[in-house]
Structures are given as C-alpha cells and as structure tokens.
Amino acid sequence: MTQTTLPPLARPAAAKPEGRTPTSRTRSRRTADAITFVILVLGSAAMLAPLVWMLSTSLKTKAEVFALPPVWIPDAPQWDTYVRMWTEAPILSGFMNSLIVAGTVTVVGSFTSALAAFALAKLRLPYKNAIFIGLLSGLMVPYPTIMIPQFVMFSRLHWVDTLLPLIVPLLFGNIIMIFFLRQYLESVPNSMIEAAKIDGASYPQIFRIMILPMIRPAIAAQFILWFMTIWNDYLAPILYLNTPERQTLQVVIANLNVEFATQRDYPLIMAASFVALLPILIVFLIFQRQIIESVALTGTKG
Amino acid sequence: MARTATVETPPKAPGTAAASPAPAARTKRDILRLHRTEHRWAALFVAAPVLGYLLFTLYPIGFAVYASLTSWNGLGPMRFVGLENYVDLISDEYFHKALFNTFFYMIGIPIGLALSLLLALALNRRIPGRTAFRTIYYVPVISSLAAIAIVWQFAYNGDFGLVNQVLAWFGIQGPDWLQNTATVKPAIIIMAIWKGLGYSTLLYLAAIQSVPASLLEAAALDGANAFQRFRSIIMPMVRPVTFFLVVTNVIAGSQIFTEINIMTPTGGPEFSSASVVWYIVRKAFKYQQMGYATAMSIVLGILVLVITLIQFRLNRRNSFAID
Numbered sequence: 001m002t003q004t005t006l007p008p009l010a011r012p013a014a015a016k017p018e019g020r021t022p023t024s025r026t027r028s029r030r031t032a033d034a035i036t037f038v039i040l041v042l043g044s045a046a047m048l049a050p051l052v053w054m055l056s057t058s059l060k061t062k063a064e065v066f067a068l069p070p071v072w073i074p075d076a077p078q079w080d081t082y083v084r085m086w087t088e089a090p091i092l093s094g095f096m097n098s099l100i101v102a103g104t105v106t107v108v109g110s111f112t113s114a115l116a117a118f119a120l121a122k123l124r125l126p127y128k129n130a131i132f133i134g135l136l137s138g139l140m141v142p143y144p145t146i147m148i149p150q151f152v153m154f155s156r157l158h159w160v161d162t163l164l165p166l167i168v169p170l171l172f173g174n175i176i177m178i179f180f181l182r183q184y185l186e187s188v189p190n191s192m193i194e195a196a197k198i199d200g201a202s203y204p205q206i207f208r209i210m211i212l213p214m215i216r217p218a219i220a221a222q223f224i225l226w227f228m229t230i231w232n233d234y235l236a237p238i239l240y241l242n243t244p245e246r247q248t249l250q251v252v253i254a255n256l257n258v259e260f261a262t263q264r265d266y267p268l269i270m271a272a273s274f275v276a277l278l279p280i281l282i283v284f285l286i287f288q289r290q291i292i293e294s295v296a297l298t299g300t301k302g
Numbered sequence: 303m304a305r306t307a308t309v310e311t312p313p314k315a316p317g318t319a320a321a322s323p324a325p326a327a328r329t330k331r332d333i334l335r336l337h338r339t340e341h342r343w344a345a346l347f348v349a350a351p352v353l354g355y356l357l358f359t360l361y362p363i364g365f366a367v368y369a370s371l372t373s374w375n376g377l378g379p380m381r382f383v384g385l386e387n388y389v390d391l392i393s394d395e396y397f398h399k400a401l402f403n404t405f406f407y408m409i410g411i412p413i414g415l416a417l418s419l420l421l422a423l424a425l426n427r428r429i430p431g432r433t434a435f436r437t438i439y440y441v442p443v444i445s446s447l448a449a450i451a452i453v454w455q456f457a458y459n460g461d462f463g464l465v466n467q468v469l470a471w472f473g474i475q476g477p478d479w480l481q482n483t484a485t486v487k488p489a490i491i492i493m494a495i496w497k498g499l500g501y502s503t504l505l506y507l508a509a510i511q512s513v514p515a516s517l518l519e520a521a522a523l524d525g526a527n528a529f530q531r532f533r534s535i536i537m538p539m540v541r542p543v544t545f546f547l548v549v550t551n552v553i554a555g556s557q558i559f560t561e562i563n564i565m566t567p568t569g570g571p572e573f574s575s576a577s578v579v580w581y582i583v584r585k586a587f588k589y590q591q592m593g594y595a596t597a598m599s600i601v602l603g604i605l606v607l608v609i610t611l612i613q614f615r616l617n618r619r620n621s622f623a624i625d
Contacts, residue, residue: 036424043421044438047496051441053464054453070467112350119347124340135351138359140610142557144579145603148586148596149362149369152376172354203343232446234560235579239587250448254564257452266456273449284444288437291444295501296508 058082058271065266081271089260090244091272094252097241101163101248102230105170110223112173117181118211122193123203132182135175143235151239165240166248170230177222180297184218185211221294224287228280249276363603370597375590387597397598399573400581403487407558407577410491411551415544418499422506423532436507440500447497451564454493455480458565480566483574490561490575502547509540545617549610556606559583578602 057065059077086092119125120132154165188211196206234250241247244255253269253276260269284291370387372380391397421439425432442450457464460478469476479489513536521531559579562569569576569584576584578598586595 033427033429036427037429040421040424040429040435044435047438047442047499049468050450050453050457050464050496051445053457054449057456066462068462070462115347116351119344123344123347124337125344125348126341128344131348131352135355138355140553140607141359141363142553142599142603142606144557144559144582145366145599146359146362148582148592148599149365150358151586152365152592153362155376169354169358171350172358173351175351178351203340203347207347228444232448234448234563235583238563239583250446253452254448257455257564258567269452270456273446273452277446277449280444280446281441284441285437288440292436292440292504296504 054270054274058267058274060267062264062267066264078267081267082275085268085271085275088268089256089272090247090252091249091275093245094247094249094276097163097247098231098249101166102227104167105230106223106227108171109174109226110177110219112171113177113222114181114212114215114219115207116173117178117185117215118207120178121182121185122188122190122211135178139175147236147239154240160240161242161246162240163246163248166230166233166236174222174226177219177226180222181215181218184215188214217290218294221290224283224291225294228283231280252276366596366600366603369593370600372593374593376586376592377590380593383593387594388601390594391597391601396573396576396581397578400576400578403575404556404558404577404579406487407491407494408552408555410495411548411555413491414495414498414551415502415547417495418502419506419540421499421503422510423536425503425507426510436500436504439503442497443500445497447560448564450493450497451561454489454561455565458489480575481571483571486566486570486575490565493561493565494558498551505543505547506540509543510536513539545613549613552609552613553606556602556609 056073058081059079060071060074061076061078064071064074120128125131150165150169151160154160157164159165159168192210193206196210201209232250233248234254237248237251238254241251244252247255253272256272257269260266369380371382371384373383373386374380425435429435458479460466460476460481463479465479466476477485479485517535518531521535526534557579558577562575562577562580563583566575569580579602582595582598582602585591585598
C-alpha cells in the first residue's frame with residue numbers, strides 16, 4: 001500500500017529467443033560482453049585511482065611523496081599521520097561542526113518538509129497549487145544570487161562566524177523533499193484520511209499516526225541525500241566561518257590544503273581529506289541500495 | 303491505524319471546538335466549519351516553507367535587485383547609482399573572461415552525458431559484477447567536492463602528480479596542468495566529468511531498463527541491428543532523462559565555484575579558470591564591492607532563468623515531435 005514502484009535496477013536483461021543462427025549470435029554476444037567487461041574494469045580503475053592515490057599518499061613520508069620514480073605503495077605506512085592530524089589541525093572541531101549543521105538541518109527540516117508535503121498533497125487549502133508552484137519556483141534561483149543579501153541579513157543579526165546562518169534558513173524545509181514526499185503521498189487514498197477524520201482524529205494525529213509511518217522510507221532516502229549535500233557544502237560555510245575552530249570540516253580541509261602545502265605536508269592534507277569524505281562513504285556503502293534507488297527515482301520523476 | 307487515534311484526546315484546533323460530530327447529520331454550515339478547520343491546519347503545516355521562501359529567497363531577491371543599483375561596501379550607506387554597475391559590467395574584461403570560462407566548462411556536459419549513456423548501455427548487459435561496477439562509478443558522486451578538488455589539484459601537479467606519472471607510462475610528458483592557460487580548463491572539465499559520471503549513468507540505466515523488452519524484441523525480429531535499435535528506440539525513450547540532466551547540469555555548471563576556488567585559488571594563470579561565481583565572491587567578500595557583485599549575481603540569475611526556460615521550450619517541441 002505504501003510501497004511506490006521503484007525502477008527495477010537489478011533486473012537481468014531480458015533473454016530473447018531468437019530464431020536465426022543461435023550459436024553465432026550467442027558467441028558474438030559473449031565476445032561483446034567480454035570486451036564490455038574489460039572496459040568497465042579499466043573505467044573502474046580510473047574512477048578509484050585518485051581515491052586510492054589519496055589514501056596511499058596519506059601513508060607516505062614527506063620524502064616519498066616527492067620521490068622519483070614515484071613510490072606507489074609506501075614502504076612503511078605512516079599511520080602516525082592519522083594520529084597527529086587531530087592535534088595539528090582543527091579536524092575534530094570541524095567534524096563536530098559539520099555534524100551539528102547537517103544533523104540539525106536534516107532532522108528539523110525533514111519534519112517541516114513532511115508536514116508541508118502532507119498539507120499540499122492531502123488537505124484542503126485555498127490556493128494550494130499556487131503555493132506549491134511558488135515554492136518550486138524557488139528552485140530556479142541560484143544560491144549565488146541571494147547569498148549577498150542573506151549575508152547582509154545575517155551579519156546584521158551578528159551571526160557571522162557562527163553556524164546559525166548555515167542552519168536557520170534550512171530549518172524551514174527543503175523544497176525538493178516536499179516535492180518527492182508530496183508525490184509519494186499521492187498514492188495514499190483520500191478515503192483513508194477521511195475515515196480517520198470521521199473517527200475523530202485531529203490533523204496532527206493523522207500526520208503522526210498515519211502519514212508519518214507511511215512515508216518513512218521516502219523520508220529516509222531524502223534524509224540521507226540531504227545530509228550528504230549539507231555535509232559536503234562548501235560555498236556558504238567559507239563565506240560565514242572565519243575562526244578555525246568554528247569551521248565545518250570542508251572548510252577546514254580546504255584551508256589545510258593552502259596552509260600545509262607551503263610546508264609540503266601532503267600526507268597530512270590527504271589524510272584529512274580522506275577523513276572528511278569517509279563518513280559519507282561509509283553511509284553510502286551501507287545504504288547504497290536505498291540511495292541509488294531514490295536517486296534513480298529522482299531522475300525519472302524529474 | 304486510524305482507530306488508535308481515538309484513544310488519545312484530540313488537541314483542540316486553533317480557534318474552534320474539537321470537530322468530531324456524527325457523520326450522519328451534517329448541515330452545510332457544519333461542513334463549511336470543518337473545511338475552515340482543515341484550512342487552518344493546512345495553512346499551519348505549510349507555514350514554515352512559505353515563510354522560509356519569503357524570508358530567505360523572495361526578500362533577498364528584492365534586496366539584490368535594489369543593491370545592484372547602488373554603490374555599496376556592505377556596511378556603509380547605499381548610494382543609488384542607477385544602472386551604473388550594469389554598464390560597468392559591459393566593459394569589465396574580467397567579467398567577460400569569467401563568463402567565457404563558465405560557458406567553456408559546459409563543454410564537459412555533452413561529453414559526460416555521451417560517456418554515461420555508453421556506460422549505462424554497458425551496465426545494462428548481462429555482465430558479472432554489475433552491482434559492484436555501479437557502486438564504484440557512483441563513489442565520486444557522493445564524495446565531498448572539496449576533498450576531491452584537493453586530491454585532483456595534487457594529481458595535476460606537473461612533477462609528481464598522479465596524472466603525469468600515469469602519462470609517463472605511455473612516454474607522454476604531461477604539462478603542469480593547473481599552471482597553464484591552455485590546460486587549466488580542460489583539467490577542471492576532466493575532473494568534473496569524472497565526478498559526475500556515476501550520477502548520469504545511474505539515471506540513464508534506470509531509463510534504459512524501463513524500455514519495454516518487447517519493443518526491442520520486435521525491432522530485432524524485424525531485422526533492426528543493435529545500432530538501429532539504439533537510435534530509434536533507446537535514444538527517444540531516454541530523452542526525458544537527457545533533458546533533465548542537461549537542465550540540472552547547466553544550472554549547476556553556471557554556478558561552478560568549489561573546484562575553481564580550491565584548485566586555482568587565484569583564478570588561474572591570467573584569470574583563465576575563474577568562473578562567474580568565483581568572481582562574484584571575490585568582488586563581494588574580498589574587495590567589498592557589494593553593489594557591483596550583486597549586479598553580477600542578478601545577471602547570473604537571469605541567465606540561469608533564461609537557459610532553463612529555453613530548454614523547457616525546446617523539450618516541449620521535442621515531445622510533440624515524438625507523439
């Protein structure tokens with residue numbers, strides 16, 4: 001009932017019975033498959049190479065980084081880099097700040113988005129569609145167009161160099177999430193909501209007891225995607241955050257890149273960068289099925 | 303599910319008595335009253351995003367339009383100068399260059415889409431480890447752009463970077479990619495394609511898998527070869543995805559900033575990598591020319607809007623052509 005149809009991603013290619021020369025057909029197909037496989041392996045190597053190189057560089061000594069011929073695998077992995085970086089750079093505070101921003105925004109913002117999606121999909125409200133289209137039009141406004149006025153607004157509130165300008169505007173909900181949750185709710189029959197009303201349930205109760213459990217999978221998928229976006233955000237944080245201890249992780253590593261490059265401490269830069277993308281990588285590897293399916297859905301619905 | 307709701311005491315709707323009369327004898331007045339209650343709750347539920355939209359999108363746009371007509375350092379008084387900032391933009395060579403660079407980067411969009419369509423076709427075959435491939439190609443997509451830009455900046459280093467070390471295997475002496483006016487933009491394009499490939503591949507794959515197998519079978523029986531089936535069936539069927547990807551990539555591409563700022567902190571040799579947003583940020587937050595920077599941001603906003611509308615128009619025509 002609550003399951004919307006996701007595009008079947010792992011469906012095997014349809015086997016086709018073909019009349020003419022079956023043996024030569026299958027042979028040429030097998031050759032083509034083998035070639036495809038080799039190309040895909042080479043492509044995968046190209047996709048992973050920069051990341052593997054990042055990891056390998058982080059374990060090298062400073063001398064090995066600049067050695068010619070290049071050292072691909074460090075002789076003695078310098079695990080110490082992963083220990084000293086926490087004291088030599090504000091990585092721990094960066095971690096915490098990113099977590100505070102991404103956590104607060106996604107938890108509160110998902111709730112406000114879900115409430116709005118419920119109202120826009122299922123409740124009677126004058127000018128409902130106009131409101132929805134108005135909200136959607138906000139998607140066409142590029143952030144750089146509004147970043148200067150926003151900056152001025154927040155600097156008047158003395159919020160510069162705090163996390164608030166990164167958190168507060170997003171607590172009001174995420175239009176993309178509203179769009180998908182609303183879509184998802186279209187499949188819920190109106191009669192169910194009418195029945196709940198007749199049973200005397202109030203609107204907050206209908207939302208909490210009936211709607212929320214139904215749209216939980218959709219919220220979870222959008223929640224993860226949104227969390228990733230905010231964790232990886234860079235432009236807004238560099239505008240607002242000046243004090244190193246108040247910066248989010250992405251800003252911290254970007255500044256490390258400038259600062260430690262002059263000391264040629266590339267192992268530390270690479271170690272910090274690796275740590276910065278590790279949490280999202282882990283989340284992705286755990287939830288990859290859900291993430292990939294909801295992204296595929298985004299594209300086909302868009 | 304709804305039954306359990308009655309166990310708890312329903313909180314009162316704002317301004318009205320709790321609304322739970324017997325359904326049988328409802329007068330028109332009752333229904334109107336119930337609708338009013340519903341309107342109130344619905345309005346309350348959408349209030350947050352609407353308020354957010356007014357405060358953090360609509361008001362800033364209005365403010366930006368006004369600020370773009372002033373000379374202003376962000377702190378002091380705003381001096382109204384009319385269209386002066388826009389007139390200055392016309393003769394600002396740096397702005398021209400930033401605009402040119404920003405469009406130049408978009409060369410990567412069709413290349414990336416073509417590659418990912420091929421990849422999706424490859425992943426659509428019956429091949430061992432398809433899921434693993436899909437995951438691997440998707441890893442750059444979820445990776446932090448800042449971290450990725452840092453690694454690629456290092457990888458493009460002329461002497462000990464990964465790219466030139468690999469090229470050396472084939473006897474090619476690579477340039478110092480990011481220090482060279484001729485190679486800095488291609489270098490950034492290559493990185494952007496690498497990062498975005500998995501995303502468009504995924505969307506294409508989903509679209510290809512929704513092509514009815516019977517359609518392809520019928521075409522095969524009629525003697526259409528693989529290329530003909532691709533051109534006449536798969537291409538039109540994935541057209542909506544192509545449209546979606548072009549629109550989103552152009553919108554994102556027009557705002558390219560992070561990789562530029564990290565890989566070429568000074569805007570590249572002779573300003574050859576600076577993008578529009580990079581220049582806006584520099585003018586606004588380094589030189590405090592807020593009015594001028596806002597004028598640029600308005601131009602950028604209009605540009606994005608126009609491109610989006612044109613593409614919607616083109617797409618409408620295309621979909622009529624299919625019908």
